[in-house]
Amino acid sequence: MTDLTTLGIAAIRDGVRDGQFKAREVAEAFNAKVAGARALNAFLVETPDHALAAADAADAARAAGETLKPLAGVPIGMKDLFATKGVATTAASKILEGFVPPYESTVSQNLWNAGAGMLGKLNLDQFAMGSSNETSAFGNVISPWRRPNDTAALAPGGSSGGSSTAVSAGLAPGATGTDTGGSIRQPAAFTGISGIKPTYGRCSRWGTIAFASSLDQAGPMARDVRDCAIMLEAMAGFDAKDATSLKLDVPNWEAALSTDLKGKRVGVPKEYRVDGMPGEIEALWQQGIDWMRDAGAEIVEVSLPHTKYALPAYYIIAPAEASSNLARYDGVRYGLRDLPEGAGLQDMYAATRAAGFGDEVKRRILIGTYVLSAGFYDAYYTQAQKVRTLIARDFERAFEQCDVLLTPTAPSAAFALGEKQADPLAMYLNDVFTVPASLAGLPAMSVPGGLDKDGLPLGLQIIGKPLDEQGVLNAGLAIEQRAGFTARPQAWW
Numbered sequence: 371m372t373d374l375t376t377l378g379i380a381a382i383r384d385g386v387r388d389g390q391f392k393a394r395e396v397a398e399a400f401n402a403k404v405a406g407a408r409a410l411n412a413f414l415v416e417t418p419d420h421a422l423a424a425a426d427a428a429d430a431a432r433a434a435g436e437t438l439k440p441l442a443g444v445p446i447g448m449k450d451l452f453a454t455k456g457v458a459t460t461a462a463s464k465i466l467e468g469f470v471p472p473y474e475s476t477v478s479q480n481l482w483n484a485g486a487g488m489l490g491k492l493n494l495d496q497f498a499m500g501s502s503n504e505t506s507a508f509g510n511v512i513s514p515w516r517r518p519n520d521t522a523a524l525a526p527g528g529s530s531g532g533s534s535t536a537v538s539a540g541l542a543p544g545a546t547g548t549d550t551g552g553s554i555r556q557p558a559a560f561t562g563i564s565g566i567k568p569t570y571g572r573c574s575r576w577g578t579i580a581f582a583s584s585l586d587q588a589g590p591m592a593r594d595v596r597d598c599a600i601m602l603e604a605m606a607g608f609d610a611k612d613a614t615s616l617k618l619d620v621p622n623w624e625a626a627l628s629t630d631l632k633g634k635r636v637g638v639p640k641e642y643r644v645d646g647m648p649g650e651i652e653a654l655w656q657q658g659i660d661w662m663r664d665a666g667a668e669i670v671e672v673s674l675p676h677t678k679y680a681l682p683a684y685y686i687i688a689p690a691e692a693s694s695n696l697a698r699y700d701g702v703r704y705g706l707r708d709l710p711e712g713a714g715l716q717d718m719y720a721a722t723r724a725a726g727f728g729d730e731v732k733r734r735i736l737i738g739t740y741v742l743s744a745g746f747y748d749a750y751y752t753q754a755q756k757v758r759t760l761i762a763r764d765f766e767r768a769f770e771q772c773d774v775l776l777t778p779t780a781p782s783a784a785f786a787l788g789e790k791q792a793d794p795l796a797m798y799l800n801d802v803f804t805v806p807a808s809l810a811g812l813p814a815m816s817v818p819g820g821l822d823k824d825g826l827p828l829g830l831q832i833i834g835k836p837l838d839e840q841g842v843l844n845a846g847l848a849i850e851q852r853a854g855f856t857a858r859p860q861a862w863w
């Protein structure tokens with residue numbers, strides 16, 4: 371019998387529907403995989419019973435001859451940034467230790483409504499701030515990938531590193547991610563899986579722990595493009611509880627998947643040829659361009675002149691919003707409370723926040739508070755907002771000449787844990803290709819393109835027009851078909 375954990379979302383859905391195997395067998399197989407992979411530290415909480423209950427519901431529905439829900443029998447991993455009713459939710463921060471939400475986030479509820487079950491809550495960078503998972507208060511996730519003849523622990527990417535690890539190590543067929551400046555795409559690229567950040571507003575932010583509200587967007591991470599399309603259909607949709615939620619129907623992305631790019635124009639932004647980009651990334655990008663041409667697309671060079679200002683603008687805007695969002699963790703309402711003997715209210719706030727937030731979170735709060743302070747607001751925050759508008763306009767102009775853009779996802783393959791930790795700026799540079807689409811609110815996805823000289827995955831990024839997830843998915847599928855990427859990490863855990 372096939373190992374059910376080798377199957378992706380579509381195969382599990384179809385197999386359960388057609389009676390090839392029971393949903394319960396699928397859930398049991400993945401639960402066992404999760405329990406056997408604790409060395410990776412991908413899960414903060416395991417919820418095998420949740421997965422089993424959803425599976426039993428799917429099996430019962432099939433036995434009763436009912437039409438199965440779109441994700442019936444599919445167990446998934448849930449990034450621990452989504453509030454899950456009755457299941458501890460910490461955003462990988464000590465400040466939320468012990469917090470058990472009395473409510474369910476809209477995105478997770480949508481997935482349960484579609485029949486999915488939960489394998490557990492996935493580790494991440496604390497409050498989704500980071501690119502390597504090293505800012506988690508509960509230990510970093512370790513990538514399942516290794517360089518040949520080398521046991522050095524590699525970064526799974528961040529902030530959705532638990533999600534990327536769970537999917538690439540075969541612990542879950544799919545997982546939720548969130549992307550503020552690249553946190554779905556960069557970890558997907560580092561681990562050889564696919565992930566899409568939809569247009570800002572497609573997925574409700576309600577019940578997702580806020581980092582930078584004007585940028586935060588949920589999306590799926592899965593083994594291939596089709597699985598991403600299926601999962602995104604379940605996650606997305608209008609929600610009156612989120613004022614920035616888009617009042618639009620969810621398209622049937624899976625049904626409209628096509629690898630024929632005839633008549634499509636693919637833009638290649640010349641400003642993404644950054645100094646110091648490794649030759650292998652450059653070569654993969656060129657390979658991607660050739661694949662797009664082979665799929666029938668016309669290639670056009672486009673210019674996004676303000677690209678070099680995107681990273682500095684992001685690292686002003688995101689911390690500014692974070693400093694405001696994180697003001698709510700004061701020891702009164704959620705999680706940790708540090709109340710020194712004889713202390714007053716202010717002392718309690720200070721002691722709680724000093725003990726509860728990690729260093730990177732504190733750094734963001736300090737930067738954010740500084741750029742929003744009366745004396746510096748115009749010099750930093752207002753300027754960054756203007757840059758954001760210019761970047762969005764760059765994309766609008768580029769999309770007059772093309773339908774989607776093709777770029778590398780990240781400027782390198784996975785680096786070793788510890789390698790960039792001492793230098794926050796080196797870490798921030800990892801987001802150079804992902805941040806512009808975030809600032810402009812555009813849909814963007816990473817698909818695996820190939821391996822570097824050390825056998826580590828490299829990703830290609832496709833950026834689309836607002837609401838054109840279909841164009842992004844189709845271009846991604848065209849690459850997937852041509853790249854024939856089947857590499858998987860060798861189990862060492």
Ligand code: GLN
Nearest residue numbers: 498499500550551552553
């Ligand atoms: N690495 C980026 C940051 O640290 C992006 C994080 C994210 O998208 N959540 O802010």
